[in-house]
Amino acid sequence: MREVLHIDWTRCDGRGLCTELLPTLLGRDDWGYPLAMQAAGGDPSNVVIDFQHSEAAADAVKLCPKMALALAYEADQADETW
Amino acid sequence: MDNTLWALGRVSGIVSLILFTGTVVLGILTRSGRPLLSIPRYSLTLIHRNFALLATIFLALHVGTLVLDSFAKLTVADVVVPFLGSYRPFWQGLGTVAFDLVVAVVVTSLLRRRIGVRAFRAVHWFTYAMWPIALAHALGNGTDGTSKFFLMLAICSLISVGAALVWRFSTNFLETAKTRQEELQ
Numbered sequence: 679m680r681e682v683l684h685i686d687w688t689r690c691d692g693r694g695l696c697t698e699l700l701p702t703l704l705g706r707d708d709w710g711y712p713l714a715m716q717a718a719g720g721d722p723s724n725v726v727i728d729f730q731h732s733e734a735a736a737d738a739v740k741l742c743p744k745m746a747l748a749l750a751y752e753a754d755q756a757d758e759t760w
Numbered sequence: 761m762d763n764t765l766w767a768l769g770r771v772s773g774i775v776s777l778i779l780f781t782g783t784v785v786l787g788i789l790t791r792s793g794r795p796l797l798s799i800p801r802y803s804l805t806l807i808h809r810n811f812a813l814l815a816t817i818f819l820a821l822h823v824g825t826l827v828l829d830s831f832a833k834l835t836v837a838d839v840v841v842p843f844l845g846s847y848r849p850f851w852q853g854l855g856t857v858a859f860d861l862v863v864a865v866v867v868t869s870l871l872r873r874r875i876g877v878r879a880f881r882a883v884h885w886f887t888y889a890m891w892p893i894a895l896a897h898a899l900g901n902g903t904d905g906t907s908k909f910f911l912m913l914a915i916c917s918l919i920s921v922g923a924a925l926v927w928r929f930s931t932n933f934l935e936t937a938k939t940r941q942e943e944l945q
Contacts, residue, residue, distance in 0.1 A: 689877070692936055693793040695802045710793065710936035741802050743790070745877050 689746035765829035772821040779815030851900030858894035
């Protein structure tokens with residue numbers, strides 16, 4: 679299982695709180711929107727969160743002014759092959 | 761004891777107003793999506809929230825001490841139902857209206873993740889009504905409302921919130937305003 683941060687683009691307004699809290703995982707485009715640096719399965723809406731960023735990701739979910747973030751657990755590729 | 765409650769009631773009202781002024785200005789700053797000097801955006805959001813909660817605590821102290829105080833002659837009904845008071849009912853009623861609005865804004869903020877963005881924001885807009893109502897209540901009802909010190913404070917508060925509002929409605933308010941406007945042209 680791996681933790682994934684999901685970005686809801688219909689809600690996101692690029693306010694920049696998540697990119698400050700997760701600077702190594704999320705970049706920012708010219709319009710302020712977050713860009714996943716390690717997109718899960720090539721999908722920029724889902725950011726893989728490793729253990730050391732778990733707390734910061736939870737803060738980002740709580741503090742997002744547009745409530746555009748959600749954390750979920752999904753089976754990673756290794757699990758799927760088994 | 762009576763004097764203590766009366767004095768506490770007065771000073772906590774003033775402190776609460778100062779904190780609410782700070783809360784409104786910080787809220788507008790938060791909305792702009794800009795960091796302030798070296799304070800990051802997520803910290804500003806938390807400072808805005810903590811200012812609001814602290815202001816609410818002082819407001820509770822303001823209302824609580826004056827309900828217990830025998831000189832103020834406030835009843836429990838006066839806390840929630842406006843314009844029934846015995847002393848300057850209109851100006852006191854404005855305080856009650858502001859108090860009710862604060863309760864609504866704080867409750868919907870704390871339940872933000874449950875009630876959703878739309879309901880949260882709709883109620884949050886009432887802050888713009890709450891703040892001037894609270895200031896009017898202080899000026900019209902406060903024992904110190906017309907003192908030189910308080911008038912100076914009121915003017916400074918009006919300038920702070922007024923300037924923040926002018927900035928709020930200016931075209932370059934959002935951090936990303938320039939980039940987003942260029943895209944449209």
